[in-house]
Amino acid sequence: MSQNQTPRPTESELEILQILWEYGPSSVRFVNDKLNEEREVGYTTTLKLMQIMADKGLARRNTENRTHIYEAAAGESDTQQRLLNRFLDRAFKGSAMKMVMQALGNHKTSPEELDEIKALIRRIESEKD
Template sequence: MTQINPARKPTEAELDILRVLWAQGEASVRDVHDALNATRQTGYTTVLKLMQIMTEKGLVTRREAGKAHLYQAAMRESDMQGQLLRDLSDKLFSGSTAMLAMHALSLDSASDDDLERIKALIERKRGTS
């Protein structure tokens, strides 16, 4: 799995852009700008600059398609989530996934469906030990 260099971790604004790219697969700056503006006002040049920075950081890749540049996330969403959670677990819970999970569950109520999915994951983990 690809590791995130600490200097290349996405900011909140960059994560918003990555979410658009994960949903769309590949998109132009205009596509990302339009998607972000569906929820909040964001300037086109701001999105463009952020995507240029993200290219330099290795968070996205860019290819030319005619006059447009098309961007794609350089890392799968699940890989990014896993890496960011590992980093959070290391910083806040000394690497204890159990403490991270227990704390997350204590923050909010979990639906019966969520609890069943957690139980199934625990059973799978027990089976692979």
């Protein structure tokens, strides 16, 4: 029997994951410094959170050296997909359409981005075989 899927991260955990995804395996010090560019967070607060994340299986850590190095256990896209599905259910009763319409409607989307979406739609449509 293998382990279950990694659990859903809390908001603070997600904030840390974003940093791990962007910069790769990092020390607590590094992550805490990054967090403090946004808002004040105590070092031991970040440490504790990252320890919990390792416990939960959200992050892996290398403890060979004194300074432990943490890395995200799950990929960014996988995690986003899971969070998105859940959010979709809760806030939009599962209607991806409604949500996409809201997102496109209210976020001023650039022409280039619209082109990208059109390209994606064409790709999806042609995959129908």
